[in-house]
Amino acid sequence: MEYSRITSVTDPLFRQVHNLLSEVFPPEEVLEYSLWKEPLEDPGIRVFAAVHEGSVVGTTEYRYYSDWNVAMTDFTIIGREGLGVGRFLAQRRLNDLQKLAADNGKELFGMFAEIYDPYRVEYAFGGIKPMDPFVRREVLSHLGYKRLDLPYVHPSWQGDGEAVSGLDLCFMPGDENLEQIEAALVANFLTRYYAVLADKPEVWTSMVERLKSRDTVPLLPL
Template sequence: MEYTRITSVADPLFRQVHHLLSEVFPPEEVLEFSLWKEPLEDPGIRVFAAVHDGAVVGTTEYRYYTDWNVAMTDFTIIGREGLGIGRFLAQSRLKDLKKLAAGNGKELFGMFAEIYDPYRVEYAFGGIKPMDPFVRREVLSHLGYKRMDFPYVHPSWQGDGEAVSGLDLCFMPGNEDLGQVKASLVADFLTRYYAVLADKPEAWTSMVEGLKSRDTLSLLPL
């Protein structure tokens, strides 16, 4: 299996990646095909495909922020059972991020991820069993992700200003004994991460302002 970076919408592999996105996630979570041109060309956004026998069988997108020494996992998709794709993507991504952090003279502090909570909201998506929201949540818990102690919403990626709920913002600390993170880091991260979306819902703006008034956020079991 090959871990192949995609940097252009013209790459034939990207159409397969976008197809996987559309199969797995609800519409409000998926950026329209043509709007991927700039993100893919952005050197700070890393989109990789797991390629098996010439076909995309999995994909992940993430980014590393040198000033905070943290990463964000945008998505991880498994497209076929029985190939060990999830572990392959997770390990390949972590090796890449550790290399980026080392180039920054540091050890990776941790990684953010938005994780669906199917215990609160019923989801009718996933495509194949490994992508079922219950399975995904448990796997991410096993990887070391912890839930941040605040009610979370995010702006819809359809750009319509709607608030999307039913997820937790989680963090996988480099040091598994870490029990809390600075709330200011989370507020600053979310502000930069969603700067690309001009239309923000009031619920999101209020949430970020609330974070700015707090000192720390506890990391809870997922």
């Protein structure tokens, strides 16, 4: 299996990647195809495909913020069972991020991720069984992600200013004994991460403002 980086919408692999996105996630979570041109060309956004016998069988997108020494996992998709795709993507991603942190003279502090909570909201998506929201949540818990103790929403990626709920903002600390992180880090991260979306719901703005008034945010079991 190959770990192939995609940096252009003209890459033949990207059509397969976008098809996987559309099959697995609801529409409000998927950026329209043509709008991917700039993100893919951004050196700070890393989109990789797991390629098996010429076909994309999985994909992941993530980014590293050198000034905060944290990463964000945008998505991880398993497109075919029985090939160890999930482990392959997680390990290759971690190796890549650890190298980026080392080049920055540091050890990776941790990684954010938005994780669906199927115990609160019923989701009719996921495609193959490994992408079922219940399975994904448990796998991410096994990887070491913890839930930030705050009511969470995010702006819709359709750019319509709507709030998307039913997810938790989580963090996988490099030190598994870490019990809290600075609220300012969370607020600053969210502000930068969603800067690309011009229309943001008031409930999201209020959430970020409340974070700015706090010192820390507890990390809870997922």
